[in-house]
Amino acid sequence: xxKKEYAFYPGCSSQLKASASNYLVSVNAMxxxxxxxxxPIPDWNCCTASIAYAPSSELSRHVMNARNFxxxxxxxxxxxxxATCAACWLNARESxxxxxxxxQLLADANEALKEAGLKYQAKAEVRHMVExxxxxxxxxxxxxxxxxxxxxxxFAGYVGCQTxxxxxxxxxxxxxxxxxxxxxxxxxxxAAAGYEQKVTCCGGALAFSEPEKSQKQIKDIVExxxxxxxxxxxxxxxxxxxxxxxxxxxxxxxxxxxxxxPVTYYSQLMTVAYGGTAKQAGLDGxxxxxxxxxxxxxRVVNTKK
Amino acid sequence: MSxxxxxxxxxxxxxxxxxxxxxxxxxQWVKMCMxxxxxxxxxxxxxxxxxxxxxxxxxxRAGKREAVLSTNSMWMCTSxxxxxxxxxxxxxxxxxxxxxxxxxxxxxxxxxxxPTRDFSIQxxxxxxxxxxxxELRLTIGLYFRDGxxxxxxxxxxxxxxxxxxxxxxxxxxxxxxxxxxxKDRKGIQAMLKKANEIDARKKRPTT
Numbered sequence: 001x002x003k004k005e006y007a008f009y010p011g012c013s014s015q016l017k018a019s020a021s022n023y024l025v026s027v028n029a030m031x032x033x034x035x036x037x038x039x040p041i042p043d044w045n046c047c048t049a050s051i052a053y054a055p056s057s058e059l060s061r062h063v064m065n066a067r068n069f070x071x072x073x074x075x076x077x078x079x080x081x082x083a084t085c086a087a088c089w090l091n092a093r094e095s096x097x098x099x100x101x102x103x104q105l106l107a108d109a110n111e112a113l114k115e116a117g118l119k120y121q122a123k124a125e126v127r128h129m130v131e132x133x134x135x136x137x138x139x140x141x142x143x144x145x146x147x148x149x150x151x152x153x154x155f156a157g158y159v160g161c162q163t164x165x166x167x168x169x170x171x172x173x174x175x176x177x178x179x180x181x182x183x184x185x186x187x188x189x190x191a192a193a194g195y196e197q198k199v200t201c202c203g204g205a206l207a208f209s210e211p212e213k214s215q216k217q218i219k220d221i222v223e224x225x226x227x228x229x230x231x232x233x234x235x236x237x238x239x240x241x242x243x244x245x246x247x248x249x250x251x252x253x254x255x256x257x258x259x260x261x262p263v264t265y266y267s268q269l270m271t272v273a274y275g276g277t278a279k280q281a282g283l284d285g286x287x288x289x290x291x292x293x294x295x296x297x298x299r300v301v302n303t304k305k
Numbered sequence: 306m307s308x309x310x311x312x313x314x315x316x317x318x319x320x321x322x323x324x325x326x327x328x329x330x331x332x333q334w335v336k337m338c339m340x341x342x343x344x345x346x347x348x349x350x351x352x353x354x355x356x357x358x359x360x361x362x363x364x365x366r367a368g369k370r371e372a373v374l375s376t377n378s379m380w381m382c383t384s385x386x387x388x389x390x391x392x393x394x395x396x397x398x399x400x401x402x403x404x405x406x407x408x409x410x411x412x413x414x415x416x417x418x419x420p421t422r423d424f425s426i427q428x429x430x431x432x433x434x435x436x437x438x439x440e441l442r443l444t445i446g447l448y449f450r451d452g453x454x455x456x457x458x459x460x461x462x463x464x465x466x467x468x469x470x471x472x473x474x475x476x477x478x479x480x481x482x483x484x485x486x487x488k489d490r491k492g493i494q495a496m497l498k499k500a501n502e503i504d505a506r507k508k509r510p511t512t
Contacts, residue, residue: 012432012437012438012440012485013438013440015437015485016477016485017474017475017476017477017480018440018475018477018485019440019470019475019476020475021474021475022473022474022475043436043487043488043489044487045432045436045437045487045493046432046433046436046437046438048428048429048432048433049428049432049438050384050403051384051421051424051425051428052425052428052429052432053403053404053406053407053425054406054407054410054415054422054425054426054429055407055410055425055426055429055430056407056429057500057501057504057509057510058330058509059500059503059504059509060497060500060501060504063496063497063500064432064433064493064497067493067496108500108503108507109500111499111503112496112497112499112500112503113496114496114499115492115495115496115498115499116489116492116493116495116496117492118492118496161383161384161385161386161387162384162385162386165385165386165387165389165390166386166389166390166399174387174390174391199387200349201349201350201383201385201387203349203350203383204383204384204385205383205384205421205424205428206350206381206383206421208424208444208447209420209421209423209424209447210350210353210381210420210421213350213353213381214383217349217350242475246466246469246470247466249465249466250463250466284473284474285473285474285475286473287466287469287470287472287473
């Protein structure tokens with residue numbers, strides 16, 4: 001299969017020593033196996049996430065996203081923009097829809113972009129990494145690279161909000177999207193069927209500003225994973241991952257629970273299943289160790305088929 | 306400079322719906338609400354809203370200006386978009402809630418010390434300063450919003466999370482001095498300044 005190339009939008013949390021740095025590590029390893037070339041958009045900037053609404057105007061937020069589109073169109077012409085972060089994807093895509101749908105807004109944005117020597121031509125498409133996996137490869141193709149099936153691990157597929165709503169992945173239902181479970185099964189893992197907290201909100205940015213209220217959400221998400229006998233949670237979203245993993249000790253203190261559930265990324269599962277090392281899969285980036293996944297990662301197998 | 310709240314009251318008198326339609330992002334959708342209540346039942350933090358979106362929409366139409374703009378309800382929105390995908394009228398409810406919160410903030414009517422409002426302001430300043438988020442400064446900024454003592458207390462209570470992230474190489478203490486940033490910070494500042502000028506020229510709210 002020919003090498004696939006994308007204009008990569010890694011996002012703030014994926015950067016070195018940022019809160020989702022291990023997500024990026026595993027995405028890079030996964031893409032190497034799939035012969036995908038991700039070229040970061042040169043000098044990309046923050047999407048402004050979903051929380052910067054109070055002091056900013058709609059135009060200023062769209063301009064921030066349009067800058068990334070213009071940079072991608074200039075330096076990586078013809079390549080789709082691919083985001084790995086849910087918020088990056090959502091905000092970029094929302095901006096794109098607004099700008100492409102209004103000649104006036106587009107003109108305003110370009111008037112502002114001119115100050116940075118840029119112009120958005122409404123060409124670049126915005127996609128999420130899981131869309132690339134599902135639409136450009138497909139589950140069968142993704143499964144062909146598996147050398148270490150994730151036998152004996154049960155995953156609660158926690159999709160969360162923004163890699164689901166409002167745009168959806170692969171036309172699936174908002175209430176019960178299946179793509180994450182299908183990815184788990186593709187790499188030989190067991191997906192916890194009927195995991196009812198699949199699309200529950202972890203609190204998002206309010207995990208910082210309203211920790212008590214958000215931790216109630218996180219507690220439900222983790223407890224349901226235990227109820228379904230899951231060994232770990234898997235998610236496509238960097239903020240879901242961080243929120244659901246790092247506050248478990250805090251929740252235990254608050255509620256007297258004993259939560260200790262690892263939270264991983266789909267890209268880590270795929271990297272391990274594709275024969276990558278624990279380091280390549282970013283498994284050294286967890287507060288709660290995904291022991292069963294680490295065990296498979298260190299197991300030596302004959303990778304020659 | 307005149308008080309934006311006083312001039313808005315003078316301009317719109319008792320027509321709060323029109324005020325919302327003309328000043329709140331996506332406010333033109335408010336009149337489309339058919340009061341089914343699906344949004345209220347779909348919100349993850351629903352129990353913490355003084356007034357649900359459904360109720361807010363009716364209050365806007367009933368001219369309850371002060372009650373709407375001074376409530377902390379909209380600030381409970383986690384941007385989960387559940388209400389948006391479930392709304393039978395397909396109203397962009399999340400965006401309207403953000404728009405209402407932003408409008409209340411601009412008029413100076415939003416509740417003081419509302420933590421999500423503080424976080425929103427800090428996030429925007431943080432991410433536009435260098436073009437990329439400085440996670441450490443953002444966290445510290447939020448912890449110290451209630452003063453030095455409260456900040457250290459909060460920081461101390463979260464020390465295990467911080468050490469865990471440090472060990473996992475997901476937190477960089479040197480970000481306090483210099484974090485990730487864009488090269489063309491000048492260009493970013495210039496384009497945002499221009500966006501502000503365009504907004505002002507078109508009599509839209511500016512940052």
